[in-house]
Amino acid sequence: MDSLRKRLQRELEQQPDIQIQQSDSWGLPVELINIPFTTIKRTTMDILMKMILLTVQKLDVSESKIIAEFLAVEPLFIEDLFNKMEAAQMIELRKESFELTSIGVRQLQSGVYEHPPEKAEKKFYYSACHDSILCEQPEKIFTAKVKEFRLARKFTRSAQRLDDEQLRATLLATGAEAAEGPLQKVMDKIETPRTLDNQLIPCVEFYVYNRAENNYFTRVWNTLTEEWDERLEKLIDEQAPTRK
Structure with a gap:
């Protein structure tokens, strides 16, 4: 975790007007969920x-x-x-x-033959703080013993309450449907997500001062998505900045 923090700090400090005031590490609560669904193959009869x-x-x-x-x-x-x-x-x-x-x-x-439905499933990480599915389950995730995100208890919505439109959009984005020549694979039914596990995803937070603009703001690196997380940054700046 320390090596990650140092790398990110160097990246931020490459910007000439940026000065890091404080930094912290914590865990973003996520649900590992399984979304069962069925697909139908369509071919020319x-x-x-x-x-x-x-x-x-x-x-x-x-x-x-x-x-x-x-x-x-x-x-x-x-x-x-x-x-x-x-x-x-x-x-x-x-x-x-x-x-x-x-x-x-x-x-x-x-003139189109629809094959019998086939069962399928995909695993994703859902974050109540984002109220959305962050990504499909990667092969490996960054692990570290961290405290829980200080705003986490304000967000308690479960992935089981996601509507069909959100689930469909997520599955489509990860290739649940496909088309190749005369063959089409389309989604038929989507079932309610099932929670497999609850985890804390390590995040690195920086409280930053911009000398040129004379303002303070937060940067948060999310190790699950491997990018700066604008949603978490906005939550912190609005509700619980490290300092004012």
Whole structure:
């Protein structure tokens, strides 16, 4: 922690009008959270799948081999696609024959096959002081034994109260959706975040005097985001400066 503080101090003092008055180290409380969600892959529907759906739509089909015989296609190919479409809720057995569901009709009309949803999850760090998710969980984080941030107890909101829009924006920013050629992967459902751990992230605070402008202000280095944290600086200057 001392080596980090010295490096940051040298960086600040390279500015000719800056004079460091005081410095401090403390821990920013964060929640390590897990966001479960599901994704759906969309691909252009192939000819055989379209033919199967059209056959189901027009004929009484009680099993896949009937379609194989009608289309003169190897039964194994039909059975595999038939099972996929049933799992994707595109077709369903009603009474004694299969029929297209509303999902099957929609996909047939659009010509786009939606694969069954797949489960996924991502881990992030949420800060109540920022009321936002700071970043995806990195491979390593800076650790040190530090006291808690003096303003931390004023901010108690949990990540579980984040709305879908905030969660979606966070997941999108970390590549939860993708597109490559005819394949699209889109998010379907986002579940409530689950807290895995509570941690204190070391931060380094400097109380600084600018001789040219004759004013004091705070700089805070956040070791999780590895940058100067304007939100924490503003909180401190407004509510709890080191000195006035």
